[in-house]
Amino acid sequence: MPQEVEIIKNNIKNLKETKIGGCKFFTGTILSHKVTLTQSGIGKVAATIGTTILIENFKPDFIINTGSAGSLKDHFCIGDVVVSTNVTHHDVDLTAFGYAKGQCAQLPIHYSADKNLIDQLKSVLAQENQNYHFGLLCSGDSFVASEHATLKIKKDFPEAIAVDMEAAAIAQTCFMFDVPFVVLRAISDGANNDSSMTFEEFLPIASKNSSKIILMLLENL
Secondary structure, three states: OHHHHHHHHHOOEEEEEEEEOOEEEEEEEEOOEEEEEEEOOOOHHHHHHHHHHHHHHHOOOOEEEEEEEEEOOOOOOOOOEEEEEEEEEOOOOOHHHOOOOOOOOOOOOOEEOOHHHHHHHHHHHHOOOOOEEEEEEEEOOOOOOOHHHHHHHHHHOOOEEEEEOOHHHHHHHHHHHOOOEEEEEEEEEOOOOOHHHHHHHHHHHHHHHHHHHHHHHHHHO
């Protein structure tokens, strides 16, 4: 969403915008780093298209997926930062063929985030007065806005800490192209019956917190 990338976009020097396949790519520099900021749209198909174009046309060394997420843990607060150790799909079910919940055919159960990027983020977050959590993130092509949907995800993936609509598609694409990745998002809602209201209200807080950590990470790379 535009709100989720605006802060980072405003920090890019020599900004150039390119549109390919319905996606927007903002290139330039942040500090000494050449960066490409991608605005792909909402959902897993849009995220896959955007990530594939990014990899094929802009050749990134690594990919950081940022934005907002819904909490799957009762003790998480709005604005808390969540970082992926692993990522999976919560709406994929090939268990009839012997696969685990969330596992696509002939692919891993989970997609593991890059250890070096995780370690870098741990170092950055340790310097901040910011609540943060590392763990499994899961994605699906629905905005989770009911207790029923949340309970099902928690039952299928009890270790998952947050839910979104793009991260698993980005992670799977990175896996298939052998590009290191990590997901860093901030909590905008509780993935419950109030989510549609709280998401709009708290998205600016989530966007600010996730963007701040991304910019700090770039300072430390």
